[in-house]
Amino acid sequence: MTAKDKDCGNHGKGRRSLIRSIIGCLLVFLLLVLITILIIWAVLRPTKPRFLLLDTTVYGFNASTPNFLSSNFQVTVSSRNPNDRIGVYYDRLVIYATYRNQQTTLRTSLPPTYQGHNEATVWSPFLYGNMVPIAPEFSVALKSEQAAGSVFMFINIYGRVRWKVGTFVSGRYHLNVRCPAYITFGSKSNGVSVGENAVKYQLVTRCSVSV
Numbered sequence: 001m002t003a004k005d006k007d008c009g010n011h012g013k014g015r016r017s018l019i020r021s022i023i024g025c026l027l028v029f030l031l032l033v034l035i036t037i038l039i040i041w042a043v044l045r046p047t048k049p050r051f052l053l054l055d056t057t058v059y060g061f062n063a064s065t066p067n068f069l070s071s072n073f074q075v076t077v078s079s080r081n082p083n084d085r086i087g088v089y090y091d092r093l094v095i096y097a098t099y100r101n102q103q104t105t106l107r108t109s110l111p112p113t114y115q116g117h118n119e120a121t122v123w124s125p126f127l128y129g130n131m132v133p134i135a136p137e138f139s140v141a142l143k144s145e146q147a148a149g150s151v152f153m154f155i156n157i158y159g160r161v162r163w164k165v166g167t168f169v170s171g172r173y174h175l176n177v178r179c180p181a182y183i184t185f186g187s188k189s190n191g192v193s194v195g196e197n198a199v200k201y202q203l204v205t206r207c208s209v210s211v
Contacts, residue, residue: 046163047082049115051207053155053179054078057200061183063146065131067139069104071097072128075155077179081115086163088115091172093159097127100138104153105129146185155179161211179207
């Protein structure tokens with residue numbers, strides 16, 4: 001073997017050794033980043049927002065037309081950020097009602113907002129739909145519930161949230177909120193009259209939240 005061949009062999013070994021060192025450093029760096037993220041996550045203990053459906057005010061609810069529903073009501077929803085060190089940005093929120101997983105109102109936009117540590121926000125949007133088609137098998141049940149004096153629906157909120165820790169703001173995460181609601185048509189003595197044909201009913205029910 002000539003001296004030139006020996007130099008080429010040593011050069012190849014040096015290059016492989018350098019590549020292994022770079023890969024090793026990258027792995028160590030990634031491991032340290034992951035450990036740091038886990039430590040921060042454990043210290044901050046982020047908790048998803050908590051939502052409550054406080055009341056509903058019914059202005060109109062008509063399921064008399066076969067397989068169609070027209071409704072107009074107002075809901076009051078509160079959200080609270082339970083975190084001590086994390087702020088929450090709410091982006092592109094919409095709210096709507098469903099009956100047996102069928103959307104029965106148009107989507108109403110909620111104003112974007114920021115919640116600081118342990119802060120709460122209250123929204124009072126109007127939900128309405130005119131002659132919304134209802135599946136025939138659900139239409140019979142809907143009319144029966146209305147005749148009995150109470151219709152069970154869900155108030156849904158869909159949008160995106162971002163987390164804020166110090167000056168760092170995370171990417172957007174999907175937010176899904178489902179609030180069980182009994183739309184009541186009983187005596188006005190069970191609610192608060194807010195107009196000639198409108199009655200507000202207190203609910204205060206906890207909503208399920210997924211992020």
